[in-house]
Amino acid sequence: MSLQVENFSKRYGGVAAVQAMDLIAKPGSVTAVIGPNGAGKTTLLNLISGVVIPDSGRMTLLGKDVAGARPHELAALGLTRTYQSPQLFTDMTVLDTVMVGAHMTATGGVLSALFNIRSTRREERRIETAARVALDRVGLQSDVFERDANELPYGLQRRVDIARALATGATVLLLDEPAAGLNATETRGLADLIQALALQGYTVVLVEHDMEMVMRVSNHIIVMNFGEKIAEGTPAEIQSNPRVIEAYLGVDEATEEDHARAA
Numbered sequence: 001m002s003l004q005v006e007n008f009s010k011r012y013g014g015v016a017a018v019q020a021m022d023l024i025a026k027p028g029s030v031t032a033v034i035g036p037n038g039a040g041k042t043t044l045l046n047l048i049s050g051v052v053i054p055d056s057g058r059m060t061l062l063g064k065d066v067a068g069a070r071p072h073e074l075a076a077l078g079l080t081r082t083y084q085s086p087q088l089f090t091d092m093t094v095l096d097t098v099m100v101g102a103h104m105t106a107t108g109g110v111l112s113a114l115f116n117i118r119s120t121r122r123e124e125r126r127i128e129t130a131a132r133v134a135l136d137r138v139g140l141q142s143d144v145f146e147r148d149a150n151e152l153p154y155g156l157q158r159r160v161d162i163a164r165a166l167a168t169g170a171t172v173l174l175l176d177e178p179a180a181g182l183n184a185t186e187t188r189g190l191a192d193l194i195q196a197l198a199l200q201g202y203t204v205v206l207v208e209h210d211m212e213m214v215m216r217v218s219n220h221i222i223v224m225n226f227g228e229k230i231a232e233g234t235p236a237e238i239q240s241n242p243r244v245i246e247a248y249l250g251v252d253e254a255t256e257e258d259h260a261r262a263a
Helices: 041-048 071-077 094-105 110-115 118-137 154-167 184-199 211-217 235-239 242-249 253-262
Strands: 003-012 015-025 029-034 056-061 079-082 172-176 203-207 220-225 228-233
Touching (some): 003 041, 015 029, 015 041, 015 203, 015 228, 029 184, 029 211, 041 079, 041 172, 041 203, 071 079, 071 094, 079 154, 094 118, 094 154, 118 154, 154 172, 154 184, 184 203, 184 211, 220 235, 228 235, 228 242
Parallel strands (some): 029 203, 079 172, 172 203
Antiparallel strands (some): 003 015, 003 056, 220 228
16 A cells, blocks of 8 residues: 555544544545544644654654654655645746656756756756656646646646645655535546546545545545544445434434334
8 A cells, every 4th residue: 555544543622633543545446535524634644744744653654654754754655635726826927837847856966957058958957857747637728737726727726736735856745635626527627637547657645525526536534523534435325324424414403303203
């Protein structure tokens, strides 16, 4: 597997945001994490991505123990993430925005940059090529490369954000509610993109509220509620799981009354 999380826990005061969570994500697959608001999904992503350090538990990334690693260290090892809102820079073109991600793999040093020697120019060409490949991978055409990233339609901004993640060279992608704010057409297009990335061998961990999209793209689904895993399985298994139905819909009062009378 590409990513394995064992017994992750995180408390804030008296509240257990994440409790004893296990997760395995494999290359070429989409592992979705779903649950009601406040279930702990984003906290889990923060723990996996190194934004927050867990109170307990361990994590391996591509076979390496990375417990306690920070985001830049995990990115160097092949894991990166997107956030609920695109994190784009003001007054920066689409191409330059994605090149920022590619710069994380730069090999040139400070002296090279200072004197603009040949190796630095070669490195900049490599970085630009990596950014263009990432943009092509998310379906963005060259006619948008020189546009201000923040001026693009929201659905395209999402793709720029994912392209920047890909440009880091990561093979493990954490996507935090990528369909938030998208219309139905944009969501279907994004679902196609996520499936295509998985087919190309990427390991995708997806946190998402759009259940139609989750059921369409996921190979494996983990359901959280109050910080705990309450179910996991295939989309078909999750759709028919009573605990999942109860967590999302609540227990029907009439049904409870019927059970009480029967007892």
